[in-house]
Amino acid sequence: MSAPTDSDLWPDIQPDAARRLLRAGLDSFAERGYHATTTRDVATAAGMSPAALYVYFPSKAALLFEISRDGHQKTLGLVEQSLAHAGSTTDKMRYFVRIFVAWHARRHTIARVVQYELRSLPAKEYQVVRGLRRNIEAGVRALLGSGVEHGEFDVPDLHTAATVVLSLGVDVARWYSEKHPKTPEQLGDEYAELVLRMLRAG
Amino acid sequence: MSAPTDSDLWPDIQPDAARRLLRAGLDSFAERGYHATTTRDVATAAGMSPAALYVYFPSKAALLFEISRDGHQKTLGLVEQSLAHAGSTTDKMRYFVRIFVAWHARRHTIARVVQYELRSLPAKEYQVVRGLRRNIEAGVRALLGSGVEHGEFDVPDLHTAATVVLSLGVDVARWYSEKHPKTPEQLGDEYAELVLRMLRAG
Known part of the structure; x- marks a missing residue:
């Protein structure tokens, strides 16, 4: 790669x-x-x-804001794409984990700056990014909630489960590098399987 | 708190x-x-x-090294404590996830500096920390391997599963704050349950 x-x-x-x-x-x-x-x-x-x-x-802050806003907008796009994906909620969740993990592997430098420099954003810019983060979290909770509603998932706590699903993807950016033996998509498939187990899907 | x-x-x-x-x-x-x-x-x-x-x-590097070495040593201690914990491998893994997640919540500032400034360590110091990280990973893989051997866990890929277990704990430090409604231990218990599901334990 x-x-x-x-x-x-x-x-x-x-x-x-x-x-x-x-x-x-x-x-x-x-x-x-x-x-x-x-x-x-x-x-x-x-x-x-x-x-x-x-x-x-x-300003330097405007540059960081643009990197952060764009990165968040793109990951929100992945959530929206998954919600609109064909099939059962299990299919949508598999698809989401796959593309979310793959994105964080492939875009690890962007993801690291976006996540680790969040506190460096000025207050007003932080609020904008925070709004995007809330939409990302709400989208994942909606996916989980729909799985529970349709009897596809068994989730002890929606909030914790959403955090864990997002955490698993985000943290890939911390350690992934182009030298890793697995491609972003292979990793995404493995993670999707593990997340579906966690949700007792299927 | x-x-x-x-x-x-x-x-x-x-x-x-x-x-x-x-x-x-x-x-x-x-x-x-x-x-x-x-x-x-x-x-x-x-x-x-x-x-x-x-x-x-x-030097400033010596200060970062001491924070990093000590933080890694302590998390390695958690792995060793878990390997020595009484009971089945499932019990050991539950115990490990609980204390590892709780540590990253309670010590979130240390954990963030330790993880995000890893690349700032000088080469020689980095090698020492890398050795500790390898021991941490090997310990978690040993725990997983023992669970598979005893027929307690079903793990598609030991390496990926070890990464996921560690990732879940480490990433708690990124977002946890003292304002969070759950205590480090409550979070640790919830995560332990989710990890055991992932390993198809019990």
């Missing part, structure tokens, strides 16, 4: 200079942490001047 | 000044990240001069 390009990561961001800055910000935050990174570091890594950076992002 | 004191965290570290420095290092690394923290920041937070810090820790 080769490292993703800037346009793999942010196909919808234009122009190319903004994407380059996001990538430089991502790599610097992942390497040294948000607080140890200056806007000059990011601009230099993107081959630009600090002044040019401000054309696209008014 | 009240915040832990320095002597709760490091009862075996002497003298008090060294403990105060560990605590100041821990809080600063957790707040701003390792790279954005200077030895002066740590010394000031501990109410000491940078020169006094060097009496106990030759």
Whole structure:
């Protein structure tokens, strides 16, 4: 598996200079942490001047916010895709765990920055991201609740089960690397099987 | 639940000044990240001069290493305690998940610094910590393997199952706070039940 390009990561961001800055910000935050990174570091890594950076992002915080907002929006998209997936709730949950785990393996650098630098977001930006996180959690709880309602899942505590399902996916980003013998999708399949056991599905 | 004191965290570290420095290092690394923290920041937070810090820790890296080594040693202790626990392998695994999850909830700040700043350790120190991590993983795999051998567990892939069990505990540190409605032990019990389901125990 080769490292993703800037346009793999942010196909919808234009122009190319903004994407380059996001990538430089991502790599610097992942390497040294948000607080140890200056806007000059990011601009230099993107081959630009600090002044040019401000054309696209008014601050370092705006850059982190864009990485975080986009990452959360994409994982919320995975939840929505799963809720709309054909088949039983068991099928939807299998599909969700598979794509959620695979995303966190493939996008481990983004996921790490998104999760570990959450507290570095300014208050207003944090609220926006928090709203997205609540929607992600609510979506997973809806999936679990629907499984219970249809007699497909046995769940002692919806809140804990939702946390565990999300936790398993998120934590893959902490340790996964391209050197891992399993592909993101293989891992996703294994995790899906384990989660369905946990829910006593099928 | 009240915040832990320095002597709760490091009862075996002497003298008090060294403990105060560990605590100041821990809080600063957790707040701003390792790279954005200077030895002066740590010394000031501990109410000491940078020169006094060097009496106990030759560098900022030595401080991170001590936090990391001690944290890993303690979690390895939990694995060893569980292997030696009375009863069936199912009992040992239930006990392990309970104390491992509770530890990561109660010691969430230590666990976060230990996990997220792993790559900030110098090469030699990283090797020591890596050895401890391998022993932790091997212990959990031994627990799983013994359960399979005794016909107590059904595990599709030992390596993935060990990763998942550890992941569930470690990730609690990412989101747990003292405001959470459940105590570390309540959470530990719920997680233990879910893990045993995953292993098709009992």
